[in-house]
Ligand SMILES: Nc1ncnc2c1ncn2[C@@H]1O[C@H](COP(=O)(O)OP(=O)(O)O)[C@@H](O)[C@H]1O
């Protein structure tokens with residue numbers, strides 16, 4: 001973020017910082033793809049938590065790792081996108 | 097009983113063969129009995145880097161298929177006491193050896209040698225699987241570039257999935273003047289990202305090219321910076337604590353990696 005600010009002020013970022021940032025981003029995807037269990041694990045945990053508050057369609061739950069444009073500017077950041085169809089909200093959830 | 101160390105990287109051209117040649121030679125200079133095994137079937141290189149290309153009669157495939165006895169396929173390096181090379185086959189393909197055959201071969205070589213150094217081909221297919229099959233330890237080689245570090249990360253994951261825990265890292269071809277200008281990732285940057293133990297930093301050094309031209313590994317050249325780096329790594333492999341060379345301007349990574357694991361313990 002600071003670096004993006006600096007670059008906006010006209011200072012050029014060093015090429016190694018660019019390299020490091022690109023590398024970090026690409027590795028987030030590589031590492032998640034290398035283990036096919038990764039997203040399944042995340043999915044399982046999400047279902048466990050959400051189940052406490054609402055009834056969801058677990059079969060239809062979709063989750064994926066993608067890239068999205070960062071809010072701060074022109075950089076691309078990794079994003080975890082989950083599509084969770086809700087069947088109903090529990091009473092306990094409503095009263096909170 | 098000796099130890100089998102595989103030198104691997106994922107990406108080609110980062111210095112696996114150079115590293116295997118120098119570490120093998122370096123270990124023999126310290127009095128160890130060493131065999132270098134080239135598993136890059138179809139693209140053999142280690143023989144020319146070692147200057148032993150004219151002495152090949154049998155190769156790795158002959159040895160595992162039983163065309164010859166294992167001893168017959170080992171080329172003795174007359175310049176360095178206790179150093180041998182098992183060359184790769186040049187006219188066969190990578191599937192002519194199986195991981196099971198490699199395990200058996202490594203078991204046999206371990207009876208005879210203190211160190212079995214395996215030079216791995218690029219990639220993550222059959223050749224890689226063969227190279228790591230019989231290994232006890234892995235050294236991952238990378239250069240300070242995005243593609244090489246990315247591939248190293250992939251390889252580290254695959255090694256760990258194959259029960260080769262705690263691989264160690266060599267960063268090769270470091271140019272300290274570029275690091276200083278902010279135009280090359282530093283050792284700190286790379287260790288930060290890969291989160292593995294560092295065992296050596298080898299500078300980009302034209303002596304490597306000169307020594308490769310001659311077929312005489314730089315590790316035996318006292319004037320070569322890269323040679324010095326490789327000498328340090330061989331001593332670390334033997335469990336010695338050797339301070340990291342000051343490549344100028346990289347002061348603070350030295351403190352970070354001071355506590356080196358004994359390479360032979362565990
Ligand atoms: N530290 C170094 N300094 C200069 N050149 C190097 C260094 N390490 C390797 N090289 C050169 O890089 C090229 C690739 O090295 P090599 O060991 O064959 O890589 P790999 O086995 O990983 O494909 C060779 O030409 C080699 O001489």
Ligand SMILES: [Mg+2]
Nearest residue numbers: 112113136141
């Ligand atoms: Mg090679």
